[in-house]
Amino acid sequence: MAIPDFQKLMLPLLKYYADGAEHTNQETSDIMAKEFSLTEEERTKLLPSGSQTVIVNRVAWAKAHLKRAGLIEPIQRGVYRITDQGRNVLRQNPTRIDLKFLDQFPGHREFRTSTRKVVDSQPTTNDNDMTPEEHIAFGYQQIHQELADQLLQKTKECPPEFFEQLVIDLLVAMGYGGSRLDAGKAVGRAGDGGIDGIVKEDRLGLDVIYVQAKRWEAVVGRPEIQKFAGALQGQRARKGIFITTSDFSKDARDYVSTIESKIVLISGEELANRMIDHGVGVTEVASYVVKRMDSDYFTQE
Numbered sequence: 001m002a003i004p005d006f007q008k009l010m011l012p013l014l015k016y017y018a019d020g021a022e023h024t025n026q027e028t029s030d031i032m033a034k035e036f037s038l039t040e041e042e043r044t045k046l047l048p049s050g051s052q053t054v055i056v057n058r059v060a061w062a063k064a065h066l067k068r069a070g071l072i073e074p075i076q077r078g079v080y081r082i083t084d085q086g087r088n089v090l091r092q093n094p095t096r097i098d099l100k101f102l103d104q105f106p107g108h109r110e111f112r113t114s115t116r117k118v119v120d121s122q123p124t125t126n127d128n129d130m131t132p133e134e135h136i137a138f139g140y141q142q143i144h145q146e147l148a149d150q151l152l153q154k155t156k157e158c159p160p161e162f163f164e165q166l167v168i169d170l171l172v173a174m175g176y177g178g179s180r181l182d183a184g185k186a187v188g189r190a191g192d193g194g195i196d197g198i199v200k201e202d203r204l205g206l207d208v209i210y211v212q213a214k215r216w217e218a219v220v221g222r223p224e225i226q227k228f229a230g231a232l233q234g235q236r237a238r239k240g241i242f243i244t245t246s247d248f249s250k251d252a253r254d255y256v257s258t259i260e261s262k263i264v265l266i267s268g269e270e271l272a273n274r275m276i277d278h279g280v281g282v283t284e285v286a287s288y289v290v291k292r293m294d295s296d297y298f299t300q301e
Helices: 010-019 025-035 040-044 054-068 084-091 106-120 132-157 160-173 180-186 222-234 250-256 268-277
Strands: 072-076 079-082 187-192 195-200 208-214 239-244 262-266
Touching: 010 025, 010 054, 010 072, 010 079, 010 084, 025 054, 025 079, 040 054, 054 072, 054 106, 054 132, 132 268, 160 180, 160 195, 160 208, 160 268, 180 195, 195 222, 208 222, 222 239, 222 250, 222 262, 239 268, 250 262, 262 268
Parallel strands: 208 239, 239 262
Antiparallel strands: 072 079, 187 195, 195 208
């Protein structure tokens, strides 16, 4: 069964609290995971931020809405129980509790007023099924993917000399190549079949990395990687990076996992993502910091 959205969790949550006992956040999340027969993979699936599991995040937001409606109440940090109003709702035997249902309660309507404009402005019809963190993550992923597509397309349209320059800038931004001047001299100067350049692994030059850069449309197959690996052996080199604007065949990827030399393959998609991550060919437009209340700050010793 797929991970339920936070609205589908509301009624099962309230029924779980019906015993009148005090329940912790972790206990509640575990029970909901069992209630919806989630697999281990679904239980451990993280938000894109990696800060929290999806099920824990959705249970937390379901509880937040139930609390605003006055159906449950916090007893202490991370511990909730049902209220008299919550029991009255269960006595009505509702078939579903969702945002529309909870809007009958003034506290919830007031809570929703501040967020409704943002939610209603989103383009998809199922936005109310997403938590605020998921809204942010979903929007960020869309922007990131569109930017990556634009970068890759632009890179393919540029002349080979510019691609060489881009590779230099990226490697330096990632911490390789020594100085910008060192990397500029090294990449594109080797001219030894299958090798386009050599860069320092670190700023001290304790080891070197051989580079091959292909601005291609066609998929890079095993023969090209074998040629590169042979060139590395000819130089008694142990490490190499093969960068392309296209992709690698399965045979090519399988091959690098079986040889002694360490060769990292960077496809066009990975190249664009690394450019975004390391600030190459992009500029920052806006930055948002998501904060959470620090409950420890309010705890008096």
